[in-house]
Amino acid sequence: MDSILVTGNGPLNGQIPIAGAKNACLTLMPATLLSEEPLTLTNAPRLSDIKTMTALLQSLGAEVSSLQDGQVQAMSSHDLTSQTADYEIVRKMRASNLVLGPLLARFGHAVVSLPGGCAIGARPMDLHVEGLEALGAEIELKDGYLHAKAPGGLKGGVHEMRFASVGATENIVMAATLAKGTTVLKNAAREPEIVDLVECLRKMGAQISGEGTSTIEIQGVDRLHGATHQVVTDRIELGTYMLAPAICGGEVELLGGRMRLVESFAAKLDAAGVSVEETDKGLKVARKNGRVRAVDVVTEPFPGFPTDLQAQMMALMCTAEGTSVLEERIFENRFMHAPELVRMGADIEVHGGTATVTGVERLKGAPVMATDLRASVSLILAGLAAEGETVVSRVYHLDRGYEHVVRKLEGVGAKIERIKGQ
Ligand code: EPZ
Numbered sequence: 001m002d003s004i005l006v007t008g009n010g011p012l013n014g015q016i017p018i019a020g021a022k023n024a025c026l027t028l029m030p031a032t033l034l035s036e037e038p039l040t041l042t043n044a045p046r047l048s049d050i051k052t053m054t055a056l057l058q059s060l061g062a063e064v065s066s067l068q069d070g071q072v073q074a075m076s077s078h079d080l081t082s083q084t085a086d087y088e089i090v091r092k093m094r095a096s097n098l099v100l101g102p103l104l105a106r107f108g109h110a111v112v113s114l115p116g117g118c119a120i121g122a123r124p125m126d127l128h129v130e131g132l133e134a135l136g137a138e139i140e141l142k143d144g145y146l147h148a149k150a151p152g153g154l155k156g157g158v159h160e161m162r163f164a165s166v167g168a169t170e171n172i173v174m175a176a177t178l179a180k181g182t183t184v185l186k187n188a189a190r191e192p193e194i195v196d197l198v199e200c201l202r203k204m205g206a207q208i209s210g211e212g213t214s215t216i217e218i219q220g221v222d223r224l225h226g227a228t229h230q231v232v233t234d235r236i237e238l239g240t241y242m243l244a245p246a247i248c249g250g251e252v253e254l255l256g257g258r259m260r261l262v263e264s265f266a267a268k269l270d271a272a273g274v275s276v277e278e279t280d281k282g283l284k285v286a287r288k289n290g291r292v293r294a295v296d297v298v299t300e301p302f303p304g305f306p307t308d309l310q311a312q313m314m315a316l317m318c319t320a321e322g323t324s325v326l327e328e329r330i331f332e333n334r335f336m337h338a339p340e341l342v343r344m345g346a347d348i349e350v351h352g353g354t355a356t357v358t359g360v361e362r363l364k365g366a367p368v369m370a371t372d373l374r375a376s377v378s379l380i381l382a383g384l385a386a387e388g389e390t391v392v393s394r395v396y397h398l399d400r401g402y403e404h405v406v407r408k409l410e411g412v413g414a415k416i417e418r419i420k421g422q
Contacts, residue, residue, distance in 0.1 A: 001421040003393040004406065006383030008365065009415035011250030016408045018238045018256040018282070019045040020231030022401050023308075024193040025073075026095040027170040028200050028231060029053045032062060032075040033102035034174060035204055037226030039075050044231050046070040046403045048396070052093045056085060060099065080107070087113035087144060093400075094123050094167070100148060101128075101171035104137055105178040109149040114141070119372040121331040127165040131172035134159035135179050156181030156220055164189040164214070164301040170197055176218035177206040183218045190214060191302040192261055196232040203227035235261035237402060239309045240377050242266075242285045244409065246274040247316050247385040249287055252412050257283035264305050268313070271295045272320065294322030294359055299330050311337045311378035318346035319385055320359035328353045337375035340368040344382055344390065365390040370397040377402060384414055391419070 020043035030053070032039040044050060046069065054064045054073070061081030065074040083103045090096040090113040103110035115123055125146065129139050135154040140147050156179045161168060169189040174197070176183035188194070190212050198211035204227045207219035238257045245252040246269060259266060259278045266276040269285070272292040277284045294317055299307040307330035317324040318341055328334045335355050338348045343366045347358040365388035370376030376397040383390030392398075395418070398405060409416050 001393065002395050003391050003419050003421065004380060004395050004398070005417050005419055006365075006380055006390045006392065007415040008384065008386045008388060009413065010248065012245050012248045012252055012384070012412040012414060013250040014412035015253045015255055016241045016412060018233050018241070018254050019043075019403050021045070021193055021196070021234035021236070022047055022049055023166075023236070024196040024232050025050055026053055027098050027193060027197050028229065029057060029073060029075065030098045030102050031174060031197065031200060031204070032057065033060070033077045033080070033099060034106055034177060035224040035226060036078045037076070039204070039226055040228040041073045042071065042228065042230045044071055044073045045234060047401060048399045049093055049095065049401065052089065053095065056089045056096050056099065059086065059089065083107050083109055084111040085113055090114075091116045094118060097125060097128065098167060098170055100146065101132065101175035104132060104148050104150055105154055105175040108151060108153060112146050112148070114144055114146060119336060120334045127161055127163060127168035128171045131159050131161060131168050131185070132175055135172070135175055135183065154179035156183040156218070158184045158186070160186035161188065163187070166191050166194065169194055169216070173198065173208065173216060173218060174201070176220060177201055177208070177224060179218075179220040181220055183220070185216045185218070187214055188216045189301055192232055192235060200227060200229040203229055233258065233261060236306065236308045238262055238283070239265045239306065240312050240381070240402070241408070242269065242276065242283065243312050243316050243381050244384060244412065244414075245285050246272070246287060246292060247319060247381050250413070251284065251286035253279065253282050253284045255282040259283065264303055265309055268295055268297060268305060272316070292316060292320045294320040294324035294357070296325045298327045301330070307331060307334065308374055310334060311374040312381055314338065314348070314355060314357060315341065315378040315381040317357040318348070318359060318363060318382060322359060324357045324359070326355045326357065328355070336371040337378045340371070340375070340379055341382055343368055344386055346382070362387050364388060367391045367393070370394045373397050373401045377405070380405065380416070384409070
């Protein structure tokens with residue numbers, strides 16, 4: 001297994017290009033299952049999760065061609081051969097469950113493995129099931145697989161989700177595009193990735209309104225046609241790299257970044273003493289004056305502070321002046337980066353869903369282990385600011401969500417290299 005060696009090397013300066021959003025691409029790719037005509041995505045990120053989704057779609061019989069070094073995904077699901085998403089693939093990546101809604105809508109049946117737990121939580125699918133049942137689906141759990149059918153086709157309905165689940169919103173909205181009649185989805189998730197999905201579905205002929213608000217209305221249509229769609233900028237990669245100049249000093253411009261994607265996050269950085277300025281090319285980030293100040297964080301569904309930036313923000317708070325309380329309200333086990341940061345000299349106390357961080361002047365490099373995707377990059381951020389060398393092992397986690405992380409950080413002056421595993 002590869003690892004990454006980071007050596008604290010002072011302020012960072014320059015530009016970092018931000019890629020297309022992993023979490024948009026992972027819901028846009030299954031949308032191809034809704035139509036017999038080709039769907040082409042541009043600005044797709046080059047990540048292992050995208051390769052996993054490609055393998056899943058191909059296992060169903062879809063054609064997926066990765067063009068222009070992976071930045072274009074040309075897909076066609078004209079001749080599908082299976083409606084079963086196998087455990088072997090789904091257990092590797094939860095987002096595989098996003099084929100459930102499209103398969104059910106187009107074919108009237110689907111068999112999708114439950115993903116099983118992952119490092120950050122149990123990750124059940126009850127909200128997906130409840131929403132699809134509100135559209136007339138009959139779903140039962142057998143041998144770890146959800147067996148879903150809608151013999152007479154799905155019917156539009158009114159459904160209020162108990163929690164604004166991103167994935168459940170995506171599955172229900174995709175299914176509703178081909179249901180008979182109108183669907184009103186209440187307490188829908190508002191993430192930019194959902195807005196991006198709806199914009200793509202609309203290009204395919206779907207009739208949808210309200211995306212980005214808590215109530216989405218979908219008029220079912222008989223069929224969807226092909227389209228070409230540009231994947232929205234990745235707000236989590238954007239936020240992650242915004243923290244690089246915040247933790248190291250210097251000034252970095254994140255190309256492609258837009259303030260609307262990270263408003264609550266940028267507000268927190270501003271309160272901590274980090275300036276974020278929107279330019280015509282992206283977002284320019286720099287510390288306002290020396291050491292950042294501690295701020296409290298509570299993770300919430302969009303537009304609140306993103307759970308996917310909590311680990312990275314904790315790394316910054318480890319070097320802040322004062323004490324910060326970070327409350328993780330979305331996942332039940334998303335502080336596994338904390339003990340690794342403590343190995344680097346951080347002062348963190350975790351009690352259930354709350355972590356109390358008292359900032360230290362300087363972290364010290366140490367060998368640490370990545371435990372999940374976002375934890376892995378928080379350790380790299382800490383290593384950029386630490387004294388001496390930090391070796392982050394198990395960086396396969398990183399490859400799931402960050403393309404060319406060494407090249408991007410080297411480009412702004414970081415001392416970082418990838419070490420091939422045995
Ligand atoms: C999406 O996961 C993202 N993944 C996650 O990003 C992100 O952390 C999460 O949304 C929250 O923003 C993709 O988009 C591929 P949820 P998802 O359904 O859809 C519980 C990353 O690092 N829940 O909003 O799975 C669930 O257990 C990943 O890129 C149920 O209880 O998130 C969790 O506690 C990590 N029942 C909470 O809701 C359900 O049926 C949020 O889950 C579904 C979810």
